[in-house]
Amino acid sequence: MHFDRAARQSYRQAVTVLSLEDLAASTPPGTPWLGLDLGEKTIGVAASDVTRMIASPLSLIRKTKFTDDAHAVLKLMDGRKASGLVIGLPLNMDGSEGPRAQSCRAFARNLQRIRAVPCAFQDERLSTSAVERFLIEELDLNRKRRANVVDRTAAAWILQGALDRLRA
Template sequence: MTVLTLEELAASTPLGTPWLGLDLGEKTIGVAASDATRMIASPLVLIRKTKFTQDAEAVLKLMDGRKASGLVIGLPLNMDGSEGPRAQSCRAFARNLQRLRAVPVAFQDERLSTSAVERFLIEELDLNRKRRANVVDRTAAAWILQGALDRLRG
């Protein structure tokens, strides 16, 4: 299976099924889930990265448990729109995941998502550094997924 556009993801997944959003960091994977109507994304869990196979199994288990039909993965593009090593790593994760299971995947530009979430957590919620560390990646995943859902609605 190849990577899809958001429009292709929407067309190829059953209505009434949620999607998961992933923020692939160096040490963690932030996971968010949409509701079944794909209107609202909410932070879900944080997966501490170990080995790819275990990380992928954790993501697939979450998909099964939520009956999610697709994945939106944040793609960390450079500010000029080019792809660096982190973006290539995200593409490799998607390719390898699809070798384990034919999961519909689309990418969403995630430039500045983590910094926007950090700013929100500091300014609006007044969270200290330790509390932010526990929520920033899964909140960034929700930000990424919500951006994709909003983009599809126009």
């Protein structure tokens, strides 16, 4: 596929991932954001309220093929009138990016090819283990019940971290 210079520039702008501050500045006030926890088999989805103060678990998307997964995310965005995405970025403990982080970046890049959606990444190190610990210790959920809620709860954890970081 060959693009002229203007088309390449337009495409680069469409796939740019924003900082959290730029995401906040580029999305209309009074609109919620969605948070995504991109797992190997599922996508946990959370939503903020319209004031972007509180994140709540929303949905779990069972991954099939990328196009279907992307359309499921976009359908949830449209249904909630969400203006942006916060995607968990699973960094290694030393802050470097491994294959899972690269996969998350590829998801964002490919999603942008379907629709230019403002999105930002949020460090999600230890989010799933923190959520697992909470679900076991505080809610005493068994393994089967945890499996049904951990990914969307992790998405809420990721989104809440981003919202709190913006307020700090």
